[in-house]
Amino acid sequence: MKRCCDSSPQRHPRGFILVSALFIVITWTGSTLGAASYEGPYPYRAAATVGMVADIVKAVAGKSGEVSQIIGSGLDPHVYTPTRGDVAVLFKSHIIFYAGLLLEGQMADVLVKVAKRQPVYAVTELLQNDYLIHDAASNHSDPHVWMDVKGWMKAVEVVAKALAEFDPAHAALYRQNAESYLERLNELDDYARRSIASIPEGQRILITAHDAFTYMGRAYDIEVVGIQGISTESEAGLKDINRIVDMLVSKQISAVFVESSVSEKNVKALIEGAASRGHQVQIGGELFSDAMGRPGTYEGTYIGMIDHNITTITRALGGDAPEGGMQGKLSPAH
Numbered sequence: 001m002k003r004c005c006d007s008s009p010q011r012h013p014r015g016f017i018l019v020s021a022l023f024i025v026i027t028w029t030g031s032t033l034g035a036a037s038y039e040g041p042y043p044y045r046a047a048a049t050v051g052m053v054a055d056i057v058k059a060v061a062g063k064s065g066e067v068s069q070i071i072g073s074g075l076d077p078h079v080y081t082p083t084r085g086d087v088a089v090l091f092k093s094h095i096i097f098y099a100g101l102l103l104e105g106q107m108a109d110v111l112v113k114v115a116k117r118q119p120v121y122a123v124t125e126l127l128q129n130d131y132l133i134h135d136a137a138s139n140h141s142d143p144h145v146w147m148d149v150k151g152w153m154k155a156v157e158v159v160a161k162a163l164a165e166f167d168p169a170h171a172a173l174y175r176q177n178a179e180s181y182l183e184r185l186n187e188l189d190d191y192a193r194r195s196i197a198s199i200p201e202g203q204r205i206l207i208t209a210h211d212a213f214t215y216m217g218r219a220y221d222i223e224v225v226g227i228q229g230i231s232t233e234s235e236a237g238l239k240d241i242n243r244i245v246d247m248l249v250s251k252q253i254s255a256v257f258v259e260s261s262v263s264e265k266n267v268k269a270l271i272e273g274a275a276s277r278g279h280q281v282q283i284g285g286e287l288f289s290d291a292m293g294r295p296g297t298y299e300g301t302y303i304g305m306i307d308h309n310i311t312t313i314t315r316a317l318g319g320d321a322p323e324g325g326m327q328g329k330l331s332p333a334h
Helices: 013-035 051-064 084-092 105-114 149-166 168-197 214-220 238-250 265-275 302-316
Strands: 044-048 065-069 095-098 120-122 205-210 223-228 255-259 282-287
Touching: 044 051, 044 084, 051 065, 051 095, 051 149, 051 168, 051 302, 084 105, 095 105, 095 149, 120 149, 149 168, 149 214, 168 214, 168 302, 205 238, 205 265, 214 223, 223 238, 223 265, 238 265, 255 265, 255 302, 265 282, 282 302
Parallel strands: 044 065, 044 095, 095 120, 205 223, 205 255, 255 282
Antiparallel strands: none
């Protein structure tokens, strides 16, 4: 089970080598790490790279585990380089989870080293190739799976099984916690489907800073256009800006969206370009793409993150969604 499901990117040869090494290390050490059950004090120490992964681990582990999140709110995991403190947290953790699919490309070498000593899991490992969206520009799979709630539910299965193997004494609790969390995710998926469907079909076009919403587009039937590619390491050129400005003007799109972990400069360039051609476009809101909201807030949970995104998109594009979101918990500022 402990394996990496990242595909081979031609534009990131160093990342490919490191991720391939991670696959080998985890596969080779899997029988040793998987055989030993946790016998230490509780709560054990678990680490997760990004907030979306950490949220699953917290929900499934409950009070049995104490979860440390490496990449904080508002930070871009595509370009994040772990600090010395991050590395120390990883080595002190008893079990580690990461998203995979090269989302945390700069952390691959650290994960290779840690995997020689502790169990390390990619939460996307159950996703099959026919589900994953292949990005031709980078020649690897789009990592933003959490934007499709049904797809992200597979990650919950990975965490539940991993924790049950790691700490079999509490396996029944982990299964129960996972089932409870999955029920809430089913409700979220239903809300997303209903809300996006309420947007007038001609206005069902989502334009954002980078290509983080393609799984959402496929799952909930909304056209998605990102100025940058699936990684924020890619650069948007003048040709990309002009192409999207043409779309804004020709289709009379009234709103575009910024992202909490990505610079607004390209989105503002779209607005200025459309204005120069006599078409007014507004910022429909700030979306959470590669990072969740502030810790301690509803938007700082996975459910709150997706609720915020769906509600913001729906209302800005003329659909029907309550201002407070699915559960009435969204912050008034959002």
